[in-house]
Amino acid sequence: MSKPLVATEDLEAVIRRMPEAFTILDFVEAFQQMFPDLWRGLVERYGLYGSGTRYSALTYLSNRLSAYSRRKTPGLLEPTPVGWKPEEGRYLRRTTREERKRFGSPWIVIYRRREEKQ
Known part of the structure; x- marks a missing residue:
């Protein structure tokens, strides 16, 4: 199996800074700030x-x-x-008009952080 372009440790570093509930769009904004070079590499490879x-x-x-x-x-x-089927709930909601322009889908996942055990 090949090594992912974004390490699990990098994903976790961003997740730790996210609020309790967030979308991929929120995650990407934080990822861009924390790992600008990595983000540029992804954009160069895959586009926006x-x-x-x-x-x-x-x-x-x-x-x-x-x-x-x-x-x-x-x-x-x-x-x-x-x-799952598309319906509003704890982990899924309809996108706003602005989110739909940025994401493309009428639905967006809501990710929820677990409490970290100390």
Whole structure:
């Protein structure tokens, strides 16, 4: 298996700075501030959402965060459900008009941090 472009440790560093509940768009803003060179590398490789590519830097981080939330070893996020249907709930909501422009989907996942055990 190849090494991911964004290490799990980097994902966790950003998650630790996030509020209790957040979306991928919130995560990307924090990621850009904490790891600007890494973000630029993702944009150079995949492009930005809306730049004519189906897979973008945002898609990459979204997929990494989703996989992290569902991993077998509990991490810093509550697991998000698999195979859900689009309806408002604890882990899913409709996007605002602005979010839809930036993200593309009418639905967005709400990630929730777990309390870290000291």
